[in-house]
Structures are given as structure tokens and as C-alpha cells.
Amino acid sequence: MAFVTSTLNPPSNRVPEGTGGSNAPEGFADRRTSAAGDDVTTNSSSLRNPVGLYVHIPFCEKKCHYCDFLSKPGSNQQMVDYLELLTKHASWHQKAVTLDSVFIGGGTPSALPVDLLQILVEKVVGGFEIYPEAEISFESNPESFTLEKARILRAGGVNRISFGNQSTNPEELKRLGRIHTRERATEAFDCARTAGFENINIDLIYGFPGHETSSWKRSMSDTIRQNPEHISAYCFILEDETHFSNLAATGSLKELDEDDQADLFELTMNTLRDAGYDPYEISNYAHPGFECVHNLKYWRQQEYLGIGLGAVSFIDGSRRSAARSLEEYRRQIHRERHWAWVEEPLERIERLKETIMMGLRTQSGVDLDTMAFSPISITERDQLTDILDPWVDKGLLERNGSAYTLTARGVFLSNEVFTDLV
Numbered sequence: 001m002a003f004v005t006s007t008l009n010p011p012s013n014r015v016p017e018g019t020g021g022s023n024a025p026e027g028f029a030d031r032r033t034s035a036a037g038d039d040v041t042t043n044s045s046s047l048r049n050p051v052g053l054y055v056h057i058p059f060c061e062k063k064c065h066y067c068d069f070l071s072k073p074g075s076n077q078q079m080v081d082y083l084e085l086l087t088k089h090a091s092w093h094q095k096a097v098t099l100d101s102v103f104i105g106g107g108t109p110s111a112l113p114v115d116l117l118q119i120l121v122e123k124v125v126g127g128f129e130i131y132p133e134a135e136i137s138f139e140s141n142p143e144s145f146t147l148e149k150a151r152i153l154r155a156g157g158v159n160r161i162s163f164g165n166q167s168t169n170p171e172e173l174k175r176l177g178r179i180h181t182r183e184r185a186t187e188a189f190d191c192a193r194t195a196g197f198e199n200i201n202i203d204l205i206y207g208f209p210g211h212e213t214s215s216w217k218r219s220m221s222d223t224i225r226q227n228p229e230h231i232s233a234y235c236f237i238l239e240d241e242t243h244f245s246n247l248a249a250t251g252s253l254k255e256l257d258e259d260d261q262a263d264l265f266e267l268t269m270n271t272l273r274d275a276g277y278d279p280y281e282i283s284n285y286a287h288p289g290f291e292c293v294h295n296l297k298y299w300r301q302q303e304y305l306g307i308g309l310g311a312v313s314f315i316d317g318s319r320r321s322a323a324r325s326l327e328e329y330r331r332q333i334h335r336e337r338h339w340a341w342v343e344e345p346l347e348r349i350e351r352l353k354e355t356i357m358m359g360l361r362t363q364s365g366v367d368l369d370t371m372a373f374s375p376i377s378i379t380e381r382d383q384l385t386d387i388l389d390p391w392v393d394k395g396l397l398e399r400n401g402s403a404y405t406l407t408a409r410g411v412f413l414s415n416e417v418f419t420d421l422v
């Protein structure tokens with residue numbers, strides 16, 4: 001593919017927090033209305049299987065300077081209490097579903113001590129029926145990932161580790177507020193291999209304030225040399241209520257401009273592709289056959305089940321979120337009001353547009369005839385093609401019958417197409 005570089009927006013990049021991806025539940029339609037008027041699921045035994053599960057672990061050893069995810073440092077007692085809530089939350093669904101993918105994310109799941117990791121893999125995830133070939137991913141930070149933990153995870157059925165390395169430059173790691181060293185990241189990776197993990201992802205971040213191209217090349221080449229099966233390369237976003245946003249408010253943070261970030265995106269795509277990593281999604285690169293099954297479900301807008309603080313489930317075309325405050329989450333779990341949670345219903349046309357946007361992020365694009373929530377009506381098709389076809393004329397989308405993909409130029413300018421879809 002030939003790319004144009006300048007005057008382009010960098011692509012937005014991350015899988016939304018509190019999600020994983022999945023493939024769920026016809027049975028969630030089976031509801032009654034409680035005396036209080038809340039919508040409560042009474043029978044989850046008719047869920048459509050298989051289902052993907054996201055499990056949120058909201059603890060980190062220290063907050064990084066750029067991150068606004070739902071996570072913070074926690075004491076051992078807080079972790080013990082949380083695992084109890086999670087075990088109860090999981091028990092609501094364990095008899096009803098069979099899993100074909102699991103994503104244990106955060107926060108930093110590897111920050112849990114070994115006894116709680118054991119509970120997590122044996123009682124929370126292990127309490128579900130899981131297909132033998134299911135992908136079970138576990139997010140880890142280098143500072144807390146040890147050989148002992150790797151072995152517990154492997155024995156518990158986890159078969160994919162996702163490391164948050166971010167950079168291999170010691171000075172940058174400090175600037176980003178990370179607490180691991182590049183040497184520790186290599187050791188953690190080696191522990192995972194020693195324990196038998198054959199599917200490893202490394203997360204990197206680029207385009208943050210002051211990020212030098214030469215340093216990014218080095219982080220990528222160091223990472224490629226380690227030969228993980230998968231690399232996620234996220235373009236920096238200045239998030240509110242982070243240390244970086246506080247610095248920006250005082251004028252002491254100089255962000256890279258969008259052209260510079262777009263140049264780094266092009267460099268990333270070319271470098272990783274030349275090294276044998278297929279760019280199957282805007283921020284995700286994999287050796288053939290190692291695409292993240294769980295996240296692909298998310299990008300395909302399939303339904304999913306989420307458990308834990310702030311975890312989102314996408315069911316019957318609407319999203320339901322568990323509370324984001326621990327006190328409120330505890331109340332929800334103790335009251336056993338399974339789905340009486342914050343609901344974000346989507347109009348059908350919004351849902352279709354969102355499906356298209358998520359599909360376009362992937363290399364295979366989206367087909368109006370076969371995407372989630374199809375078949376679509378003639379009116380809906382007209383509405384959607386009215387939005388999409390002008391981008392074909394502008395060279396950002398390619399159309400093949402009812403199927404659309406981003407062109408090489410469209411990948412760089414994807415935000416422009418996406419703003420038309422929100």
C-alpha cells in the first residue's frame with residue numbers, strides 16, 4: 001500500500017474501557033419488571049452460546065501519567081473484598097453460558113497477589129464452562145509479573161498474556177509514569193515463555209509529548225526482536241483528569257501535532273508490517289493466526305458480558321454498565337439486581353452506524369448485508385450509503401457491492417470518516 005503522510009489526523013485507537021468483546025445473549029430478552037420498576041433479568045439459561053467474557057480488575061500499583069482508565073492503587077484487603085464481589089457477580093452467569101473467549105483486563109490484573117490470582121482463575125473464570133480452544137487473555141504489567149504467577153495462570157487455563165511495556169526507552173518510561181524498567185520487561189516476557197505461553201502481546205504507546213521518531217523506531221525494533229505474536233501500538237490521547245492533562249492546563253506540556261502523530265502512525269504500520277505483523281486493526285498487529293479473538297468480537301459489534309467494577313455488557317443492542325464507584329458496585333452485587341444498571345439504549349440507526357465504524361477499524365471492513373444487526377431496511381441502506389458513498393468518491397473508502405473498507409489513505413484519515421458516523 002502506498003500512503004500519503006501529511007495533513008492527516010492520527011487514528012483514534014483504543015478498545016473502550018470496561019469492554020472485552022463477545023458474542024452473547026438472546027436470553028437477556030427474558031426479563032420482567034420489578035416492583036420498583038427496574039428491569040431485571042430472571043432467566044439467563046437461554047443465553048445464546050458461545051459467549052465472550054470481560055473481567056475488570058481495577059487495581060494498579062501506581063497511576064500512569066497518561067491513563068484515565070478505571071483503576072487505582074489498592075490495599076491487599078481491598079483486593080480480597082473485590083475478589084469476593086467478583087466471585088458473586090460471576091456466579092450469576094456461570095451456569096448459563098459457555099465461553100469461547102475471556103479477557104481479564106484492567107487496571108493491572110497481574111498486580112493481584114498469587115492467592116487472589118488463584119481465586120480469579122479457579123473460581124471466577126474457572127467457574128464457567130469454557131470451550132477447550134477458547135482464547136483466555138490476561139493483562140499484565142512487567143513490574144508485577146513473575147514466573148510463579150505465570151505458572152499459576154498457565155495452569156489455570158490462561159493462554160494469552162498481554163504486557164503493557166509502552167516503550168523500551170528508560171527515560172520515556174519515567175516520563176510516562178511507568179514503574180518498570182526495560183530490563184524487567186524483558187525478564188517478565190521470558191517468564192511468560194518459560195511458563196509455556198505461546199501467544200503474547202506487547203502494548204506500546206507512541207506520539208506522546210516529546211516523543212522522538214528515533215526513540216519510537218528503537219522501541220519498535222527492541223519489541224520486534226523479542227518476537228511476540230501480537231503488538232498493540234496505541235497513538236497517545238491526552239485524556240482529562242490525568243497528570244498530563246494537568247500539565248497541559250498549566251501550559252507546560254507540548255503535545256505533538258496531528259501531522260507528527262500521523263507520520264508516526266505510518267512509520268508504525270510500515271515497520272511492523274515489514275517485520276511480519278499484519279495490521280488487522282488500526283492499532284493492532286499480529287502474526288497470521290494470532291489476531292485477538294476477543295477484541296475482534298468487540299470490533300464486530302457482537303454482544304458481550306462484562307463483570308466487575310464499571311464493566312460493560314452489550315446486550316440486545318444496548319449497553320449496561322456496572323457502577324463505577326466501588327461502594328455502589330458493592331450495593332449492586334449485594335442486592336442481586338442483575339441488569340438493573342445504567343443502560344444506554346441506542347436507536348437502531350445509531351447502532352448500525354456504530355457497527356460500521358467499528359467494522360471499518362478492521363482490515364476486513366464491513367459488509368452492510370452481513371454485519372451485526374442486519375438485515376437492514378431499504379430506508380436504512382439509503383441512509384447509510386448516503387453517508388458512506390461520498391467517502392468512496394473522496395478516496396477514503398473502497399466499495400465492493402455492499403462491502404466497505406478504508407483505503408490506505410482512509411486509514412490515516414479514519415477520524416474524518418468516523419465523525420460522520422457518530
Ligand SMILES: C[S@@+](CC[C@H](N)C(=O)[O-])C[C@H]1O[C@@H](n2cnc3c(N)ncnc32)[C@H](O)[C@@H]1O
Binds near residue numbers: 068069166204238
Ligand atoms: C489501560 S492499560 C491496561 C493494561 C496495563 N495496566 C498497562 O498498563 O498496559 C491498556 C493500554 O491502554 C493504553 N493507554 C492507556 N491510556 C492511554 C492514552 N491516554 N493514550 C493512548 N493509549 C493509552 C496503554 O498503552 C495500555 O497499554
Ligand code: SF4
Binds near residue numbers: 059064068069071
Ligand atoms: S496504563 Fe495500565 S498501569 Fe498505568 S494506570 Fe493505566 S491501567 Fe494502570
